[in-house]
Amino acid sequence: MPEHCLARNSRTAWRVYDGEAVILLAEDSTLNTLNAVGTLIWEGADGKTPVSALVSRICEEFDVEPAEAERDVTAFIGKLCQRGLLNVAASPHEVP
Amino acid sequence: MDDLSIAIAGLRTAIVTRDREVPELIRDRYKGFVSAGTPAWRLEIDVRPAGSRRADDDVLVSREGAYARYTVSRGDFAGTVDLRERRATLTLGGANEYSIDSFLRILYSLALVSVHGVIVHAASLVRNGRARLFCGPSGSGKTTLARLSPDAELLSDELSIVRISEGRARCHGTPFWGELARAGTHQAAPLGGIYFLSHGTGHVLNAVTPRQALQRLLPNVLFFAKDADLTARVLGIAAALVEAVPCFDLSFRLDPGFWEVIDRA
Numbered sequence: 530m531p532e533h534c535l536a537r538n539s540r541t542a543w544r545v546y547d548g549e550a551v552i553l554l555a556e557d558s559t560l561n562t563l564n565a566v567g568t569l570i571w572e573g574a575d576g577k578t579p580v581s582a583l584v585s586r587i588c589e590e591f592d593v594e595p596a597e598a599e600r601d602v603t604a605f606i607g608k609l610c611q612r613g614l615l616n617v618a619a620s621p622h623e624v625p
Numbered sequence: 626m627d628d629l630s631i632a633i634a635g636l637r638t639a640i641v642t643r644d645r646e647v648p649e650l651i652r653d654r655y656k657g658f659v660s661a662g663t664p665a666w667r668l669e670i671d672v673r674p675a676g677s678r679r680a681d682d683d684v685l686v687s688r689e690g691a692y693a694r695y696t697v698s699r700g701d702f703a704g705t706v707d708l709r710e711r712r713a714t715l716t717l718g719g720a721n722e723y724s725i726d727s728f729l730r731i732l733y734s735l736a737l738v739s740v741h742g743v744i745v746h747a748a749s750l751v752r753n754g755r756a757r758l759f760c761g762p763s764g765s766g767k768t769t770l771a772r773l774s775p776d777a778e779l780l781s782d783e784l785s786i787v788r789i790s791e792g793r794a795r796c797h798g799t800p801f802w803g804e805l806a807r808a809g810t811h812q813a814a815p816l817g818g819i820y821f822l823s824h825g826t827g828h829v830l831n832a833v834t835p836r837q838a839l840q841r842l843l844p845n846v847l848f849f850a851k852d853a854d855l856t857a858r859v860l861g862i863a864a865a866l867v868e869a870v871p872c873f874d875l876s877f878r879l880d881p882g883f884w885e886v887i888d889r890a
Contacts, residue, residue: 542857544864546836553843555856560843562836 530603531581535574536616545572554613561614566591567605571614577621580606632660633729634786634797634813636736638713639664644672646720654722657811658800666736668713668729672720686731686849695850697731704728706735730784730801734847738858741865742788742797744847747819749780749796749809755817756796757887758785759875760845765822766877768804773881780809784847787816789865818871818887825876828883830890838872839864 537543540555550568552561563571566587573583580602587598609615629648630639637660640651647670652659682700689696693708702724704715715728734744747760748767752774759770771782780796783803787796794816798809821833821841833841842863850856873890877883 540853540856542853542860544836544839544860546834546839549836551836551839551843553856553860555851555853557851558843558848558856560840562840 530606530617531584531599532579533617533619534576534579534621535570535583535606536576536618537571537574538614538616541614543571552614556613559612561612566601570602570605571609574615576618630660630662630664631655631658631800632662632811633658633733633799634737634742634788636666636733636740637662637664638666638668638732640668640670642670642672644670644720647672647717647725650720650722651725654726655800655808657808666711666713666732668715668732670725671714671716673716673718684727684731684849686735686851688850688852695735695852697728697849699724699727702728704732706732708735708739711736726801730847731849733786734849735855737786737788738855738862740788741790741862742786743859743862743866744799744801745785745787745842746783746845746847747785748782748803749785749798750774750777751780751796751810751812751814752777752884754814756780756814757817758787758796758819759822760819760842761822762845766824767822769879770822770877770883771805773879774884778810778812779805779807780812780814782807782809785809787866788813789862789869792865792869794866794869816866816870818873818890819867820873820875820887823874823876824878826878827876828878828886829874829876830886831874832890833872833874835864835867835872838867841874842867842872 543552548565550563584598684699695706697704701718706713747758748771768782780798782805784801795813796816797813800808
């Protein structure tokens with residue numbers, strides 16, 4: 530997972546207010562809101578940035594230990610993938 | 626062949642039909658919104674003999690192959706909406722106002738997006754020259770609040786239309802009613818505030834941030850298409866609205882005192 534890249538589902542529309550994202554999914558109009566850490570991951574899901582770089586940023590900005598951050602980020606990515614918001618690829622070339 | 630036009634929120638639609646009952650039905654149901662002038666949209670209505678189709682089925686709105694062309698169907702009607710051509714068709718299982726009204730709500734929810742407008746599950750009232758939008762799902766008190774406001778002009782007790790241009794939002798009267806069974810007045814007024822309703826034991830108003838307002842507003846926006854581009858545009862309009870207009874949670878009890886807390890804010 531650390532060197533995998535994340536990409537936002539292109540069928541989402543979103544806005545960030547005060548560091549927190551509001552995301553609307555076209556398929557079913559479901560609304561998701563993310564806290565500051567989740568929003569950092571969401572904004573970093575650009576199809577190029579590896580997960581390890583996002584974990585490093587979270588450790589710096591939120592004063593979290595790397596092992597804990599990686600565990601939490603992995604669980605969070607799993608949730609967003611389940612909801613159809615994120616895609617994960619082994620490299621930037623494979624991002625759908 | 627008979628034709629007439631109705632105008633809702635500044636969008637005029639020519640109704641074209643060969644049916645003999647439909648024009649009269651529309652003149653009666655949408656009186657106050659029947660309007661002469663050059664139409665922006667054209668809706669062709671065809672009536673087939675009534676079958677066993679049901680009006681309580683789910684509405685299906687799906688994009689056809691062509692960009693900006695949608696098919697709309699429910700048990701009691703089938704139609705198309707072409708956003709590029711500004712043309713819609715509607716085939717009814719029988720000439721009844723409920724089917725026409727349901728289709729018009731969908732048509733306008735799609736057509737308004739191109740003029741930066743949305744239909745919101747909200748009552749709207751004009752008082753002292755400014756419109757107030759009272760937003761919430763069924764049972765939240767929209768009709769009650771309209772009934773408690775005899776000195777305000779009704780724009781709608783159920784489905785309100787807001788359009789925004791250059792950061793200025795205006796709320797428009799609609800013929801889409803709820804329990805009140807009365808159309809709003811055909812007028813528009815600057816939108817002075819958005820209020821998210823809940824029942825309470827007193828009148829309490831709390832300002833909410835644009836993020837909180839967007840979270841509360843979006844589930845109340847009438848929107849059927851599962852299209853990514855339209856979804857992004859609807860989100861953009863809703864975001865522009867909550868950034869342009871003060872937004873509040875309003876807990877109210879069953880008396881007109883809520884206007885005092887609104888006026889004081």
